[in-house]
Amino acid sequence: MIQDYFSLAFKNLKHRGIRSWLTLLGIFIGVTAVVSLISLGEGLEVAVASQFGISETELISVEAGGLSGYGPPGSMVSDPLRDEDLEAIKKLGSVDKAAKRYIQTAKMEYNDNLLFGYATSIPSGEDREFIYSQLEVEPITGRLLRDSDRNKVFLGYNYYIDKVGFEKEIRPGKTILINEKKFEVIGILDRKGSMLFDNVVYMNEKDLEELFDIQDDIDIIAVLPRYSDEMEKTKEDIERTLRKVRNVKEGEEDFTVSTPEATMSTLNDILSGVQIFIIIVASISIFIGALGIVNTMTTSVLERKNEIGVMKSVGARNEHVFYQFFVESSILGLVGGAIGAIFGTLIGFIGTQGINSFLGADLTPNINFSLIFFSLLGSFLIGGIAGIIPAMRASKQNPVEALRS
Amino acid sequence: MSKKKSDKENIIIELKNVHKHYQMGENIVKAVDGLSMKIKEGEFVAIMGPSGSGKSTCMNLVGSLDVPTNGSIFLDEEDISTLDESDLAQIRGKKIGFIFQSFNLIPNLTAKENVMIPMMFQGTDPFIREEVAEELLKLVDLSDRGNHYPNELSGGQRQRVAIARALANDPEVILADEPTGNLDTKTGNIVMEFLEKLNRQGKTIIMVTHEPDLAQSHADIVYWLRDGKLEKVTKKKNGKSHKEKLKEMKWR
Numbered sequence: 001m002i003q004d005y006f007s008l009a010f011k012n013l014k015h016r017g018i019r020s021w022l023t024l025l026g027i028f029i030g031v032t033a034v035v036s037l038i039s040l041g042e043g044l045e046v047a048v049a050s051q052f053g054i055s056e057t058e059l060i061s062v063e064a065g066g067l068s069g070y071g072p073p074g075s076m077v078s079d080p081l082r083d084e085d086l087e088a089i090k091k092l093g094s095v096d097k098a099a100k101r102y103i104q105t106a107k108m109e110y111n112d113n114l115l116f117g118y119a120t121s122i123p124s125g126e127d128r129e130f131i132y133s134q135l136e137v138e139p140i141t142g143r144l145l146r147d148s149d150r151n152k153v154f155l156g157y158n159y160y161i162d163k164v165g166f167e168k169e170i171r172p173g174k175t176i177l178i179n180e181k182k183f184e185v186i187g188i189l190d191r192k193g194s195m196l197f198d199n200v201v202y203m204n205e206k207d208l209e210e211l212f213d214i215q216d217d218i219d220i221i222a223v224l225p226r227y228s229d230e231m232e233k234t235k236e237d238i239e240r241t242l243r244k245v246r247n248v249k250e251g252e253e254d255f256t257v258s259t260p261e262a263t264m265s266t267l268n269d270i271l272s273g274v275q276i277f278i279i280i281v282a283s284i285s286i287f288i289g290a291l292g293i294v295n296t297m298t299t300s301v302l303e304r305k306n307e308i309g310v311m312k313s314v315g316a317r318n319e320h321v322f323y324q325f326f327v328e329s330s331i332l333g334l335v336g337g338a339i340g341a342i343f344g345t346l347i348g349f350i351g352t353q354g355i356n357s358f359l360g361a362d363l364t365p366n367i368n369f370s371l372i373f374f375s376l377l378g379s380f381l382i383g384g385i386a387g388i389i390p391a392m393r394a395s396k397q398n399p400v401e402a403l404r405s
Numbered sequence: 406m407s408k409k410k411s412d413k414e415n416i417i418i419e420l421k422n423v424h425k426h427y428q429m430g431e432n433i434v435k436a437v438d439g440l441s442m443k444i445k446e447g448e449f450v451a452i453m454g455p456s457g458s459g460k461s462t463c464m465n466l467v468g469s470l471d472v473p474t475n476g477s478i479f480l481d482e483e484d485i486s487t488l489d490e491s492d493l494a495q496i497r498g499k500k501i502g503f504i505f506q507s508f509n510l511i512p513n514l515t516a517k518e519n520v521m522i523p524m525m526f527q528g529t530d531p532f533i534r535e536e537v538a539e540e541l542l543k544l545v546d547l548s549d550r551g552n553h554y555p556n557e558l559s560g561g562q563r564q565r566v567a568i569a570r571a572l573a574n575d576p577e578v579i580l581a582d583e584p585t586g587n588l589d590t591k592t593g594n595i596v597m598e599f600l601e602k603l604n605r606q607g608k609t610i611i612m613v614t615h616e617p618d619l620a621q622s623h624a625d626i627v628y629w630l631r632d633g634k635l636e637k638v639t640k641k642k643n644g645k646s647h648k649e650k651l652k653e654m655k656w657r
Contacts, residue, residue: 004525015513310509314523315498317491399470
């Protein structure tokens with residue numbers, strides 16, 4: 001008997017118009033969102049982490065700005081970090097090294113193309129080696145900057161493979177205009193897989209200070225703790241010192257000290273926020289999808305009133321009619337879910353491929369069969385639940401009235 | 406077909422003082438108002454009357470699609486006026502085959518699937534369903550149309566599929582509501598021939614019609630209804646008596 005309902009349902013659904021199938025859009029979108037989100041899972045995390053420039057660094061970074069802490073680099077903040085802050089940090093016992101970094105938006109011209117990008121500074125002296133080793137930069141061609149270099153830059157990998165928009169690759173020896181000033185390119189960095197490295201122009205601190213007319217306005221202080229297992233203590237030391245130097249009370253800091261763990265966890269917060277948002281959107285669209293099924297099934301019951309009458313006249317009990325519509329509705333949900341699962345998996349595959357080719361990573365999509373199974377089961381059940389009321393209405397039709405229509 | 410043979414002819418359907426009243430706004434419509442009749446096994450009965458005479462309501466009651474507000478209806482000696490809707494459906498599926506004026510085939514199912522539907526509700530084995538359906542389609546000369554959908558069939562063919570469907574559970578009674586109403590004379594005659602043939606094979610046929618000619622030329626007994634009441638009963642002249650026909654019955 002059960003297989004009879006299924007085969008009847010399939011026969012009926014086969015003859016449904018496009019209108020019925022459009023109501024599946026909600027369930028389709030919801031399931032696609034959930035399945036693709038989870039399939040992408042790890043890839044998404046790696047992609048975002050690398051875009052935030054988070055690698056396995058041990059650096060603590062200090063930025064101006066209060067609790068929000070996420071002012072974009074180079075943006076104006078009310079009270080910037082100054083050299084006296086840097087000096088104070090350097091004197092701390094728990095700090096091994098500290099160096100200032102500038103990050104500025106720069107206007108660049110090459111091959112008659114103009115675009116904006118980030119220019120960042122490399123300090124001189126022993127801080128240079130410190131920063132190089134921390135950034136783990138290696139030239140793929142040419143060399144890195146030295147203290148004696150003036151008006152020279154090295155570039156991120158994306159300039160080399162012409163991915164930034166100059167429509168022409170840049171090699172060492174070429175000259176580019178940065179804020180209308182000529183700079184000689186002396187090297188290109190190997191690919192790092194993050195725009196924060198690959199799209200950046202690196203120049204000596206002096207050059208950058210002159211070019212952007214910077215007096216005493218540090219964007220970031222990079223701090224290497226003396227002991228890598230004392231991140232938190234070092235962070236507290238820095239905070240205490242800066243409060244004193246900058247004369248602010250605890251809780252009213254106009255600077256932010258972040259450890260890699262903290263940044264990672266902030267990042268995870270953002271990611272899980274995004275995931276929660278997607279899941280909420282998915283739930284809403286599944287709910288709307290369910291309402292769509294209620295709607296299309298109710299219409300179907302009205303349209304097929306005569307058929308219900310016929311079914312009853314040839315011996316269908318109320319529950320026969322109920323199950324027929326119930327199963328039909330369940331299958332409707334299942335079909336929406338199945339298409340969604342296929343699309344979601346596809347997006348997972350394509351998305352991971354995209355992340356891989358973009359970041360040079362080697363991620364595999366997270367194809368979770370129990371996830372697919374449960375999303376199919378879920379959409380089947382949602383279809384069924386949505387069909388309960390219409391199916392009950394169908395089963396309660398009076399045969400005489402139903403036949404008359 | 407085992408049946409308790411009473412000394413007299415078997416009564417298959419009996420209406421005892423049946424009333425069917427509807428509330429229509431403030432008025433009570435007496436669609437059927439104190440109707441009694443006995444339909445014997447193997448009879449070809451016509452229920453005749455102009456529109457509004459209550460014949461449709463009468464058919465619904467006889468066909469157990471509806472229950473009376475008052476009075477009793479016996480189908481095979483069982484009082485069906487007290488059954489609930491689902492039990493009624495079960496009994497009607499087994500004992501009564503319906504033929505409608507507008508065929509009422511299910512459009513999304515092929516001819517054969519339409520014939521198989523009544524058996525599904527009786528829980529017949531799927532293989533048997535298929536076999537029986539093929540046999541019945543052969544009986545109505547539609548063996549080659551089994552896989553066609555209703556909209557691919559002519560009116561006459563559709564009505565023959567409906568006849569095959571009506572026979573699916575080998576019911577004792579065939580209830581035909583204006584079976585030729587939507588057909589031209591020629592195809593109508595073919596359908597009537599099938600009904601007569603079934604009657605000769607022992608099926609009780611109850612036909613509802615508003616055409617006196619049709620009623621009188623085919624039915625053994627015609628019940629004339631007017632205003633929900635029995636106006637008169639006429640018997641077919643020269644017709645074989647019911648007893649004579651019983652003797653000729655070829656039991657299936």
